[in-house]
Amino acid sequence: MKRIAFHDREREIKEIMNILDSEPSLITFVYGPINSGKTTLISHLIKELPDEYAPFYVNLRGRFIVDYEDFLNVLFEIDEISGVNNVTEYSKSILKDLGAVSGIPIPINLFEQIFEKKDKSKDMFKYIEQFFMQISKTRTPILIIDELQVVGDLKIDGLLMYKLFNFFIRLTKELHLCHVFGVSSDSLFIEKVYSEAMLDGRCRYLLVDDFDSVTAAVFLEEHGFTEAEKAVAWEYCGGKPVNLIEMIYADNRERIAKDMLKTRITQLKDLLDYLDYTKPRIMIGDDEYMVEKEDIVDILNRFVDTEYIDDKGLNRPAKHLLIKDNILFFDPHTGVIKLQSRMNLLAIQEVMKDEKN
Numbered sequence: 298m299k300r301i302a303f304h305d306r307e308r309e310i311k312e313i314m315n316i317l318d319s320e321p322s323l324i325t326f327v328y329g330p331i332n333s334g335k336t337t338l339i340s341h342l343i344k345e346l347p348d349e350y351a352p353f354y355v356n357l358r359g360r361f362i363v364d365y366e367d368f369l370n371v372l373f374e375i376d377e378i379s380g381v382n383n384v385t386e387y388s389k390s391i392l393k394d395l396g397a398v399s400g401i402p403i404p405i406n407l408f409e410q411i412f413e414k415k416d417k418s419k420d421m422f423k424y425i426e427q428f429f430m431q432i433s434k435t436r437t438p439i440l441i442i443d444e445l446q447v448v449g450d451l452k453i454d455g456l457l458m459y460k461l462f463n464f465f466i467r468l469t470k471e472l473h474l475c476h477v478f479g480v481s482s483d484s485l486f487i488e489k490v491y492s493e494a495m496l497d498g499r500c501r502y503l504l505v506d507d508f509d510s511v512t513a514a515v516f517l518e519e520h521g522f523t524e525a526e527k528a529v530a531w532e533y534c535g536g537k538p539v540n541l542i543e544m545i546y547a548d549n550r551e552r553i554a555k556d557m558l559k560t561r562i563t564q565l566k567d568l569l570d571y572l573d574y575t576k577p578r579i580m581i582g583d584d585e586y587m588v589e590k591e592d593i594v595d596i597l598n599r600f601v602d603t604e605y606i607d608d609k610g611l612n613r614p615a616k617h618l619l620i621k622d623n624i625l626f627f628d629p630h631t632g633v634i635k636l637q638s639r640m641n642l643l644a645i646q647e648v649m650k651d652e653k654n
């Protein structure tokens with residue numbers, strides 16, 4: 298089986314290492330278009346980190362979370378063997394062989410104690426703080442939560458997200474105890490984070506975008522692409538790693554690129570056809586809006602001769618639907634809206650030609 302080695306990301310790795318080099322003081326939000334390589338970058342970094350760091354990685358993808366019980370089960374890695382019931386002792390014992398852990402280790406009896414408490418969030422945060430406090434005596438803890446938007450709208454006595462943010466602020470700005478990274482592809486979630494007053498001046502943003510043209514070209518050269526194949530790859534896939542990899546594996550590279558585009562065009566036509574019959578409903582804050590097809594078409598038409606547009610004058614419900622459907626990517630940091638992929642851009646240009654006729 299052919300395995301594709303991790304490629305580049307030098308700039309992003311340098312930026313993250315600079316963050317890790319200094320005392321934790323801000324929460325870092327890692328964001329970017331779908332499939333740009335955020336999770337791969339983080340996993341690669343975790344493997345390469347020097348021993349002075351102790352990373353704890355939690356991925357919320359695909360996890361069904363409706364209450365604290367679910368959240369606790371995802372956040373913690375329950376240690377059923379350790380009989381220790383004291384945080385200090387447990388942290389010391391775990392440091393001896395802290396391999397690649399997913400979640401924050403906790404002995405089962407302490408976990409059950411938190412589970413039984415009425416105010417679970419208070420005890421859960423207290424345990425994590427004490428655990429990190431012990432770890433930090435010898436190593437720098439790093440907490441990474443991937444797909445953070447999964448708990449974005451979760452209400453359990455108020456929004457869980459606010460409690461989490463407050464806790465993250467305590468771990469970073471107040472105690473300087475632990476580096477905190479929140480990762481998300483969901484630009485509506487990042488937009489919310491961005492406009493959240495409680496995070497103002499307490500977080501930073503790190504964009505992990507698709508490869509740029511030079512990085513993509515080097516990647517493809519390493520996999521034996523000719524100049525002509527590289528040009529086709531860039532034309533159809535831009536720098537989206539996942540699409541480039543599909544081309545690397547293909548026997549007929551041009552054909553696979555054209556097939557991927559055909560699929561995208563069909564999906565887009567399907568969406569427009571669906572909008573002829575239905576007006577989808579979108580929640581913005583607490584209000585519900587109906588999305589009109591003409592507003593969707595108006596936004597898509599703007600991409601016929603440009604790759605980037607700004608936020609001004611766009612119909613908001615239509616914009617939200619296109620972001621939610623992973624067609625548009627909104628970067629709240631720059632205010633720029635682009636398509637989630639080069640493939641989307643080509644598909645829109647093709648479909649909009651037909652809409653006009």
Ligand SMILES: Nc1ncnc2c1ncn2[C@@H]1O[C@H](COP(=O)(O)OP(=O)(O)OP(=O)(O)O)[C@@H](O)[C@H]1O
Pocket residue numbers: 301302303304305306329330331332333334335336337338482538539542
């Ligand atoms: N730097 C890289 N080198 C080699 N392959 C990569 C790289 N980055 C991403 N990939 C490939 O692209 C695929 C998608 O990447 P990944 O899942 O990390 O993206 P993501 O941004 O986390 O996606 P999502 O938006 O779904 O969270 C990976 O399975 C991996 O094969």
Ligand SMILES: [Mg+2]
Pocket residue numbers: 335336337443
């Ligand atoms: Mg990911």
